[in-house]
Amino acid sequence: MLLRRLKFLAVVAAALAVLLGGSYLFAPQWLLRADIARQAMAAHVEKHSVQAGDTTWSYYEGGQGPTLLMLHGFAASKEVWLEQAKLLSPHFHVIIPDLPGWGESTRIDGASYGIEAQAARLQAFVDALRLPRVVLIGHSMGGAIAGVYAAEHPEHVAELALIDSFGLKSNENDFTRAALAGKNPFLYDDRAGFERATSLAFKQAPSIPGRFVDVLVKRNRKDHAFIQRTFDELRQPAQYLALQDRLDRLTMPVLGLWCHDDRIIDVSALDSLRNGLTHAPDISSSVLAGCNHMPIVEKPEETARILTGFALSH
Numbered sequence: 001m002l003l004r005r006l007k008f009l010a011v012v013a014a015a016l017a018v019l020l021g022g023s024y025l026f027a028p029q030w031l032l033r034a035d036i037a038r039q040a041m042a043a044h045v046e047k048h049s050v051q052a053g054d055t056t057w058s059y060y061e062g063g064q065g066p067t068l069l070m071l072h073g074f075a076a077s078k079e080v081w082l083e084q085a086k087l088l089s090p091h092f093h094v095i096i097p098d099l100p101g102w103g104e105s106t107r108i109d110g111a112s113y114g115i116e117a118q119a120a121r122l123q124a125f126v127d128a129l130r131l132p133r134v135v136l137i138g139h140s141m142g143g144a145i146a147g148v149y150a151a152e153h154p155e156h157v158a159e160l161a162l163i164d165s166f167g168l169k170s171n172e173n174d175f176t177r178a179a180l181a182g183k184n185p186f187l188y189d190d191r192a193g194f195e196r197a198t199s200l201a202f203k204q205a206p207s208i209p210g211r212f213v214d215v216l217v218k219r220n221r222k223d224h225a226f227i228q229r230t231f232d233e234l235r236q237p238a239q240y241l242a243l244q245d246r247l248d249r250l251t252m253p254v255l256g257l258w259c260h261d262d263r264i265i266d267v268s269a270l271d272s273l274r275n276g277l278t279h280a281p282d283i284s285s286s287v288l289a290g291c292n293h294m295p296i297v298e299k300p301e302e303t304a305r306i307l308t309g310f311a312l313s314h
Contacts, residue, residue, distance in 0.1 A: 028211035035212075036079055043085035045094060049104075053124030054111070058104035059097035063089030066158075066311055067132055070096045071122075073140025073166070074234070075186040075220075075227055077103030080139075084296050087304035092311065095134075097125060099142065107226060114233045115141075115167065115242040119149040126156055133158040135311045139296055140265065141166045141234070144243045151246035159314055161255040161307060162273065164262050164293050166234070167243030170269035175200065184231045187224055190217060200263060203292040247276030255284040255310045257303065259291040284310055 040047065045062030060078055068088060070081050078096045085094050098105040100121050101113040111117070122145065126134075136157045138146030143165025150157040170176070178185070188194050191213050198205040208216075220227070233239060256273045258265075270285055277283050286306050291298035 028209075029215045032212050032215050036082075039079070039082045039086075043082050044089045045082075045085050045096070050125070050128050052128035053121050054106075054108055055100040055121055055124070056106045057097050057100070057125050057128075059095060060085065061093075061095050063091070063093050065092040067093045067095065067134045068307075068311065069126075069131065069134040069136050070094065071099060071136075071138040071142030071146050072096075072102070073142050074230070075102075076140075079103075080294075081296065083300045084304055084307075087300060088307065091308060092135075095129070095131070099145070101226065101230070112233065113226075113230045114236075114239050115144045115148050118145045119152060122149050123153060123156075126153075131156070135159045135161065137161040137163065137307065138165060139163040140293065143167065144239075147243035147250065148246055150252060151249040154249075154251050157252050159253045159255070159311060160250060161257065161310055162243075163257045163295060163303070164259060164265050165243065165256070165269065165273070166265060167240060168265075168269040168276075169241065169244050169272040170266040173263060173266050175264050176266075179231075179235060182232075182235070184228055186220075186227055186231065188217060188220055193217070194220075201293040203259075203261060203290065203298060206297065244272060244276060247273065248278045250277060251279050251281070253282035253284070253310075253314045254280045255286070255306070257286045257295065257306055258288070259293065259295050259298070260287050260289050261291065262293045264293040282314065284313075 040060060045060040047058065047060055049056055049058050072078060072080050078098045081096045085096060088094055099118060101107040133156055136146045136150055143162040144167030146160060147162060147167060150160045185197055185200055188197055194213050194217050254277055256270045258267045258270045260267055267287060274283055274285060288295050288299050288302055295303045
């Protein structure tokens with residue numbers, strides 16, 4: 001009897017190995033979705049959708065406590081926040097949307113997805129979910145959207161946290177010079193291009209299975225036209241200074257969090273943020289070492305600790 005059970009378990013294990021191996025080789029998108037679902041479960045968030053304005057928004061929600069509304073950056077999606085959600089959901093009610101046009105949220109051909117347009121859409125999302133005053137957190141492009149939204153709708157924002165935020169004056173670097181010249185590093189057609197893009201944003205790029213990279217490359221290739229059009233829109237001065245031009249209208253506590261070695265948004269942007277906040281009642285700033293443009297992924301515990309301290313201090 002024992003021998004039969006062992007044989008049965010061996011057959012089951014072999015079948016699972018063949019199934020998983022076949023999925024990895026021939027349908028890696030299934031395994032990638034399963035892995036994302038696993039991460040969401042570990043973060044105690046569930047996926048929902050809501051129609052708000054011109055967009056069907058896809059978003060994660062979970063946890064209890066003060067509400068954190070978290071916005072991702074350019075060419076990213078809500079999944080980039082899952083490690084933060086895992087650390088923050090035990091203490092906070094977290095809401096993490098795919099911004100309109102990105103991830104699983106809908107996109108309208110020819111519509112603007114610049115900073116002001118996205119901030120206007122965000123108001124429709126906040127209304128649809130009937131959110132209380134939130135701690136609004138934005139990373140990179142999401143930081144500019146968050147800052148513009150907070151300036152336009154201060155009644156909805158209790159606190160504002162900006163992480164390596166777009167939209168501020170900063171010292172030029174290789175990335176900004178190339179971007180202003182029209183070179184878009186966020187477009188790629190193969191694994192090598194993906195690796196170049198991730199090495200630009202990470203001090204040490206995360207290890208991702210090759211077939212998962214292929215899924216991401218295929219997705220990027222499909223979205224080339226949208227990524228390029230939005231990139232070109234964000235290269236306009238009214239866009240890349242959208243937050244800078246509204247700093248004096250921010251009337252809530254503000255946190256600026258940067259990686260010291262950010263190669264995309266130079267850390268000098270933090271000085272522009274502090275100097276421009278003439279009406280904020282409290283200004284906090286933190287600089288992390290050992291990361292590039294993605295502290296939410298590269299320094300998750302430190303980032304979550306700083307966000308927690310800021311959110312609970314006012």
